[in-house]
Amino acid sequence: MNKIITLSVFLFFLTNSVFAQKNEDVLMTIDDQPVLASEFKRVYLKNLDLVLEESQKSVDGYLKLFVDYKLKVAEAYSQGFDQSDTYKKDFSKYEEQLSRNYIFEDKVTSELAKEAFERNLEEIEASHILIMVNYDAVPRDTLAAFNKIKGIRDRALKEDFTALARETSEEPGIEKSGGNLGYFTAFALVYPFETAAYATEVGEVSEIIRTQFGYHIIKVHDRRMKEPEITVSHIMISTKEGTSSYVPEARIGELYVLLEQGDLFESLAKQYSDDKNSGKNGGRIKRFSKGDLRSSVFEEAAYKLENPGDISKPIKTEFGWHIIRLEEKHPLPTYEEKREILERRVKEGSRSKIVTQAVKVKIKEKFGFVNGTGYSPYFDTYVGDEVVKSRWVYDTIPASENKKMFTIGDRDFYFDDFARFIQKRQYTSKRYISRITLMTDFYDEFETLQLKTYFREKLELENEEYAGIISEYRDGLLIFDVMGKNVWRKAKKDSVGQLQYFEDHKLKYRWKQRVDVEILATTIEDVVNELEKLMKEGKTGKEIKGLLNKDNKVNVLLTKGVFEIGRSELPSGFLPNMGVSKIYTENESFIIINVKEITPPGPKTFEEIKGRVLSDYQTFIEEQWMEQLRAKYKVEINKKTLKKLKKELNS
Known part of the structure; x- marks a missing residue:
């Protein structure tokens, strides 16, 4: 089940953030833990339009929902769900994603977004030739690949590019494609390739470029303005x-x-x-x-x-x-209309590496960054070639050798921290050939990780908006888990309880009146009388279609089946009587219904209504569970604060 979707049910209340720890009015306490009036006011105003029942739109009515929510959160902590590995993994992933929206709010993102907007106004048709070489290939292999593509480029300036691509390119499927990429705009290809393509004139061959796939040359065939939405x-x-x-x-x-x-x-x-x-x-x-x-x-x-x-x-x-x-x-959109989407794509695509480097500089400037010993030359000998095959085993670094690598703000990072990172990271790394390249990448990742982690921790203390959102998600995730254990899975496993609930509430599960019908419809007023006549003569729907739909013309449409009264297939105001109905008009169609059988209202079997019974039984289990929580936790409402709050909210 997609937790992000399911959690939307619970992301209904913001819990206390660090910004609530001020001298504010306490609305209530749960086992002596304060809940502030400002929190209630914020979520009340935010979610009022989402409340369906009018009785719950008052402060008193909404307060009942709010208390139940806080009780579920308290119980989740009581049962230790905040310590589970699944929770920690899911929360950490969301925290990392959310913080990117705050970390990446800088000039570089905006500049790259504007560049992409300008490029998106024009589509480029191009072909390329690829000589593959691994990102971390040894210098000898890299040089060989470069010399090969250099020779090919010299030929490309004189020869047919498509034929040359089929002869020399190492791109999969080259025989079929001839290297042709069709038309593309910004974000369709990796950023270095895209940049080279947009810098090359029609009919020209680009300079040699390097991507993670190898060395390329590009020939641009055409440029055209992008079609509008x-x-x-x-x-x-x-x-x-x-x-x-x-x-x-x-x-x-x-x-x-x-x-x-x-x-x-x-x-x-x-x-x-x-x-x-x-x-x-x-x-x-x-x-x-x-x-x-x-x-x-x-x-x-x-x-x-x-x-x-x-x-x-x-x-x-x-x-x-x-x-x-x-x-x-539609006319092509302006930059301001596309800015938000473009900036998001910058953050998520290959351009993010450029942004990341700029962000690292920004964080270092904000909190302070001091280089210590650095990882080289110590790790050049400490970590052997087995790390390339994910087989390096970390033991311990002697205290005398555990030097400080760098400092961020008020936090120091040591050789031991980096070694532990390598030990774990090696198992999820892409395939490397060179240990030197691997270690360079790992160090860059380690430094980036620590900078972003430090930033996120400070962000929750400094940014009220971020703190509120992250707290909302934290509690929603916990409620998802505690409800899963105490309500949903419990009810789903209890097949005996489901059946008993069904037996105790049979009057809830009944069929409405049902009809077995043939529904014939036409939009042609001149046809409707003939249609009615044929139906009253006892012709079947299939026969009527054959008689009235002639010469490749469609005059009538047929729908048949068994439907409950009120279903959308039946026209509004339909009266279930045996035989041919009157003519109904709906959505500019004339509709006549032949009712072949009417089934009176009656009970549904358990199998017919199993899904709804489970849902109702889960609600029943939840109500019982909430009664237990209300008995377990001591909730005290500050009536003076509540009265003041009602006055502020005019409720």
Whole structure:
């Protein structure tokens, strides 16, 4: 289960941060531990719109939710979940990710984002030739690879680049691609390669560049302005098995014919599209550019539409069949509109190394950094070649030799700290050939890690926003674990308890009235009377389709199945009577229903309702557990502070 998604249920309250340790009003105590009014006020104002029940929107009502939340947090600490390896790993990962947003707020990020924005205005088509050499290859191999690519570049200035690439390039799949990379913009390729491509004119061959893959030369074939974002609407018929009673390809074909006959795109999307999120908006989806969607087939079809209102023929993607209509071509966005996204991509991509080096300088300047002995030459002999094969074993460094490597702020780091880092890091490192390169990389990582760790620790003391968010996540993670043990897994394992709960609450689990129906719909007013006549004559839905859908025209659509009253397949206001119904009008369609069987309301079996029973049983278990927590912990409310708080919040 994705903990990040599930935790959103619990990230509902911010717990006390270090900034709350001021002389403020205490709203309540839990076993003598203070909870400040400022904390309650903050979360109350933040989450008021998320509270569904009106009774809980008052201060008194919300306070009950808040107390229960704090009790769960207290119990999580009581049961030691904050000491589990899983918790520590998950929290550390989130802490590292979150702090990046604060560590990387510097000039370098902004400069790289602006550079990427300018590059993204233009697409480049290029080919390349690659001579592979490991990042940490020995000098002899590196020189051999360089001399080889140098000779190839001399030939590339005179010969056909594609033929030369097929002859000399070591890129996988070169026979098929000929080295051609197609069109690309910023972030599509590693930064050094991208930079060289954008610095090369059309028809020219770049200088030799080095990436983690080896040595490259690039030939630029074309430059063109990037196409703008577009907005489209679509009608989708899913090809997922078991989702419909009709053939998806046939249904999309019918819908396409209806569009050609003049039916409204929005109405058909609302009525028939299996993409319910866009369907309710007439099929409209969020604006996008090439590369944004998970289906390149969909994108290509959408970008082939030239004018707003143009409609594609049915196309098939991995998600189903689609008909696409172009709504709008948007002007290219400004830098300010894209700034946040660009800066995030800078932090996450290969450019982050540039930013990291700048950030290290920033942290050193902020807190102070003093070099000590350094790791060389001691570690040049202390760590043997076996580290390259992840076999180096660390014992101890004698106290007399355990020199100080560097100091950050008020904290010193010694040889022993670095040795322990190497011992652990070697097992997760990429494949190295050179021990010297490995040690250089490991030291850089170690220094970076300690600088960022020190920064994060100070950040929680100095930045109130960060402290609040990290505290929120910390407690949410603990609640996820304590609820898992005491409620969710407990209820899930208790099959006897689930069955007993079902027996005790059978009246909750009943079918509404159900109907076995054939639903026939048309958007053509001239057809509806003939449709009604045929249905009253006893024709089946299949027979009626054969009679009314002629000459490649789709006049009626058929849907059949067993549905509970109130289901979206049935028109609003539908009255369940045997036989042919009256004509209903919905979403500009005329709908007639042939009711073949009516099943009265009745009890559901345990197997039919098992998922809902489990959910209800978990709620029941949680209520019992909360009663135990309320009895276990002493909660005292400061009535004077509460009264003052109500006055401030007008509640």
